[in-house]
Amino acid sequence: MTDPTIQVSSLRKSFAHGSGRTDVLCSLDLEVDAGEIIAIKGRSGSGKTSLLNILGGLDRDFRGTVRVASHDLDTMVDRALSLFRNEVIGFVFQSFHLIDSMTCSENVALPAAYSRRRGHSITPRNVEKVLERVGLSGLGEEETRTMSGGQKQRAAIGRAILLGPRVLLCDEPTGNLDVETGAQILKLFQDLNASEGMTVVLVTHEDRVARIAGRVLNLEGGVLV
Amino acid sequence: MSSVILRNVYRAREHLGSSLFGVVAGVGVFVFFLALGAGLRGVIQGEVFPIERLEVVPAKGGLSSLGIMAPGSGQGRTIPEKKVRRVRKIKGVKEVYPRMRFGFPAKAWGGEGVFGQTMWTEVVADGIPAMLVREDLGEDSLFRDWSGKDSGKACSLDSDCPKSEYCGHGPRSRVCMHPVPFLVSRYLIELYNGTLVSAHNLPNLPDWALRKARGMRLHMDIGRSSLGDAPKGRPREVQIAFAGVSEQAIDIGITVPLAYVQRWNGEFVGPEASSGYSSLSVVVANKDEVTFVAEMLKRAGLVIRSKGEEQIGLMIMLFETTFIVISILILLISSLNISHAFFLLARDRRRELGIRRAVGATQADILGSFLLEGAAVGIVGGLFGVVLAVACSVLGNFLAASFLPDFPFKPDDFFHFSPVLILVSLVVGTFSCLVGAMFPAFRASREDPTRALM
Known part of the structure; x- marks a missing residue:
């Protein structure tokens, strides 16, 4: 019996506003096994993105214990969290978050610029392989601003998987795509999960996205049900 | 990495243009008048009043x-x-x-x-x-x-x-x-x-x-x-x-x-x-x-x-000090300008900084990239400043040869550009840019990535 890849216990997150605070996550518990695909559904403002940011080590302002791939995020300092994001986590965002001034392959290769792994250099050939893997073969020199939404999301997925992360965190990955392109992207997640054994956490409000998940959890009132 | 930094500087050319001009002017004035002071001091101490x-x-x-x-x-x-x-x-x-x-x-x-x-x-x-x-x-x-x-x-x-x-x-x-x-x-x-x-x-x-x-x-x-x-x-x-x-x-x-x-x-x-x-x-x-x-x-x-060499030496020192102060003021203004430019850059690149943080950049990486951009502006501005100063010295020597009457010990070259002076000028120019970039870079490195990615 192996430990779950993600273990969250009594997670609390609140936001200050005006004179008071609003709780978005209230004593939330979650466990996700290695290689699992789960979908977290919920209304806008329910705290889905907040949960994803905490799981990805982007947000340190929380209470409770969060353990991802044997890393205790609640005790890690900024430098360790940066390394964790670089090596363990792959983010895929709704609005792609590519850097417009860079080409497609430069965006894909971006995590390599911050890799601290000794003897693990990323070559242009590695980047080309990743581009092939996400269906962007031959588009490496494209300016990202000229690419379609589907191509941009594929480039963002390529960037997320470049360094072989154990966990892929996807925030509304098909939210800005048409149905057909969205389906292709979901198929890509399924393939990556099957071939690489990546654990995939999908945050969405779309049923079609949730359908590829082995488990669907709803975030309501700050807890998962 | 260096190509990324240079490309970022090129991308930010509109913001950094006026700052670069300030660095060029500051370093140019700094080098020009120190070289003139060194040249005159060399003539005074080497020929008129040999210090040895x-x-x-x-x-x-x-x-x-x-x-x-x-x-x-x-x-x-x-x-x-x-x-x-x-x-x-x-x-x-x-x-x-x-x-x-x-x-x-x-x-x-x-x-x-x-x-x-x-x-x-x-x-x-x-x-x-x-x-x-x-x-x-x-x-x-x-x-x-x-x-x-x-x-x-x-x-x-x-x-x-x-x-x-x-x-x-x-x-x-x-x-x-x-x-x-x-x-x-x-x-x-x-x-x-x-x-x-x-x-x-x-x-x-x-x-x-x-x-x-x-x-x-x-x-x-x-x-x-x-x-x-x-x-x-x-x-x-x-x-x-x-x-x-x-x-x-x-x-x-x-x-x-x-x-x-x-x-x-x-x-x-x-x-x-x-x-x-x-x-x-x-x-x-x-x-x-x-x-x-x-x-x-x-x-x-x-x-x-004493045949007046102490007074002349003092005059040269005052002359050099005056222009060093002026050039430092220019560099200070350009440093403030750099600071403003980098605040604007950090604001424009907020989302990009969030993306970089998401894929593994540490706060030190962000701080370092901004400072390297500042240093690049300083080095480029410093080099242009030195070139400007040398060009002005050539013009100055030409005007002196053409229009100044002959006088005892009139030198052919009024300026002395030593390697140390050029190195110091580049360091001063770079330092002023680093000082200007420091605070905005620090602020940018402490930006909350979740807010930057909103």
Whole structure:
């Protein structure tokens, strides 16, 4: 019996506003096994993105214990969290978050610029392989601003998987795509999960996205049900 | 990484353009005026007042130190030979050249060939070792003690003697002898050309005329002047020959080889006057040892004679300081400008910084990338500043050569760009940019990535 890849216990997150605070996550518990695909559904403002940011080590302002791939995020300092994001986590965002001034392959290769792994250099050939893997073969020199939404999301997925992360965190990955392109992207997640054994956490409000998940959890009132 | 930094700088060219201009201007002013100061200081200390050469006089000089000599007054306070030997033993002293003033009256006349009329003058003069001007005038210079090389042939007219000699007064009868060589200072020539020429309608004496005048003979009465005769000795007429212009010559007057002065002072004043020196020219082996040698000379009861070099040095220092302050103010303003530009950059790149943080950039990575961009602006601005300063110096030298009148020690190049100066300028330019970029870079590195990605 192996430990779950993600273990969250009594997670609390609140936001200050005006004179008071609003709780978005209230004593939330979650466990996700290695290689699992789960979908977290919920209304806008329910705290889905907040949960994803905490799981990805982007947000340190929380209470409770969060353990991802044997890393205790609640005790890690900024430098360790940066390394964790670089090596363990792959983010895929709704609005792609590519850097417009860079080409497609430069965006894909971006995590390599911050890799601290000794003897693990990323070559242009590695980047080309990743581009092939996400269906962007031959588009490496494209300016990202000229690419379609589907191509941009594929480039963002390529960037997320470049360094072989154990966990892929996807925030509304098909939210800005048409149905057909969205389906292709979901198929890509399924393939990556099957071939690489990546654990995939999908945050969405779309049923079609949730359908590829082995488990669907709803975030309501700050807890998962 | 460097290509990413340069590309980021290129992307931010609109924000950084005016800042770059400030750095170029600041570094340009900084380098230009420091190079000008270094160039002028080099001329002043290397040629006008060689810092490695100290002129020392006895502790209490009287009127004689000004070159004014009453008949029969002797030399006033002098430096004895014993003290000269002591000075030679001071650590760091390379050479000591003694200088001895005429302790007797003298007057000179002649110069029709050069001045177009006979000139008369009381003579203020001194003597220096011929070795002191050997480097300036060359090995074949006239300036030496000819007394041992005179033919000594009996004569009654100059035409009875070889061409290089004249019929002079020997101890008992007239014999052929070489004229006494003399030097004048550049200062005296400038004084003559600048004031006497126009006041008395005399011919100008440019360098070519001075070269042509070498060997020109004048007559000089020794032991006798319009003010009276020396108390002892045999006043007589000698011939003197112009040997050239030297910075070692007395400012106003003539300078002859030391041996002549020693003999004449002994004859017209007394034996003690032939062994006491009016001043010493002390050559220091190394500029770094000047301070130590100066202190030792003071301890020996000697005074270092200032010819204004300290005041000029102070003026150059004030000049340099003023422009350093101005350039630092310019750099400070450009530093503030850089700071503003980087705040705008950080705002424009907020989302990009969030993305970089999401894929693994640490706060130090973000801070470092901004600082590297600041350094790149500083280095590029600094290089342009140095190029601008060099270009302005070329223009300055051209304008000086074209429009400034000739003056003593006028240099061909007023500027000295040392590698150290250029390096320091680049460091100063880069530092000002780093200071400007520091706070915005720090703020950007502390940006919450979740907010940046919203």
